[in-house]
Amino acid sequence: MADSTFFAQILTPEGTLFVGDVNSVKVPGTNGAFQLLTRHAAILSSLEPGEVEVKQATSLQKFSISGGFIEMSQNCLTLIAESVQGQ
Amino acid sequence: MPNLRDIRNRITSINNTQQITKAMKMVAAAKLRKAQNRMLENRPYAGKLRDVVANLAASEVQGGEAYQTPALSPLLRQPVQTERVLVIVVGSDRGLCGGFNTNLFKAVEQELKGSLAEYHNQGRVDLVCVGRKSVAYFKKRNYSVTGEHPGFFDHLAFDTAADIMKTASTKFEDAVYDAVYIAYNEFKSVISQNRVVEQVLPINPDALTGNSSGKNSSKETGQASGVTGKVSQSVAQFIYEPNPKEILGRLLPLYLNVQFWKAVLESNAAEQGARMAAMDNATENAKELERTLRLKYNQARQSAITTEISEIVSGAAALQG
Secondary structure, three states: OHHHOEEEEEEEOOEEEEEEEEOEEEEEEOOEEEEEOOOOOOEEEEEEEEEEEEEOOOOEEEEEEEEEEEEEEOOEEEEEEOOEEOO | OOOHHHHHHHHHHHHHHHHHHHHHHHHHHHHHHHHHHHHHHHHHHHHHHHHHHHHHHHOOOOOHHHHHOOOOOHHHOOOOOOOOEEEEEEOOOOOOOOOHHHHHHHHHHHHHHOOOHHHHHOOOEEEEEEOHHHHHHHHHOOOOEEEEEOOHHHHOOHHHHHHHHHHHHHHHHOOOOOEEEEEEEEEEEOOEEEEEEEEEEOOOHHHHHOOOOOHHHHHHHHHHHHHHOOOOOOOOOOEEEOOHHHHHHHHHHHHHHHHHHHHHHHHHHHHHHHHHHHHHHHHHHHHHHHHHHHHHHHHHHHHHHHHHHHHHHHHHHHHHO
């Protein structure tokens, strides 16, 4: 199973919100929402205000963001959010 | 002969002062710790953001020179001639922190009379003051203060900082200002601060692409990669959504906000550090003062006793005789 996970982190100006290995991440992209799985092609996208869903093997976490960016390269995902409310 | 009671009163009052300064020092130490943590928490974010900007800048899609053109983003405007200058001064809200504010304000004034003298003399420099102390200082001296944010550090939040920078960058886009500077105290160590007056707009393209040997940038990316660990800096062929231009258009304001936020956090930590040092000094001085007063008091007391004894002795001698 280790194969289907990848490293993800969510960064905000006031701290690192999430770090860990995940199965998938769903984000509200500017061109529409999309989901990133392991070995996604290198991508840099801006995000709209909306909900981010982080899926791990046993849990699902949700974050509301007010916009930001997502970058994924070499199976490493980084989400930089301007501000995040709750989970 | 100094009055015994007067000295005693002074000793008590100095003792009280000492207690206050000691307490303030400890409060500052606690706040410093918090401020330092916030600074550290911001680092991965700031570092990553810089990486992304550098990545975009270096990407083939952008094609070197083209990326510097203002067409991509009005924030990349490189004014031919500087008409009006904005300086954002980040001071503190509270005093009792030694030369923290005074030194910074002096550095700003020096800058205004030095490299910015040309604009200053013609009244083409505006100031935005952050923190009660800087508002008070610059308004009293009749500088053109266009924005004031007293009490900024009471509720330190990224949003409020972003608002200040947004106002400044919008004015830069609208060509109201052609250059924007930030003046703040850089946190060097707990007991020392660096006064920094740095230019944030127009954006230096070299700084973005990471070509510069800027000490700050290298320090921060180093920190960031330590945290992110697995993220390596490669110029892989990225998919840009929706397109590089739009991403850059959104990224740059954020980049500026973060730059300002960083300055604010540094200044906040530096302030607490400065206060801690100042209060430590004050406590030491009070101790010293108390010691000398105590000596004086004992001397006075001794001489008072001596006089009393000799009076009694001479009185007894007179009776006997």
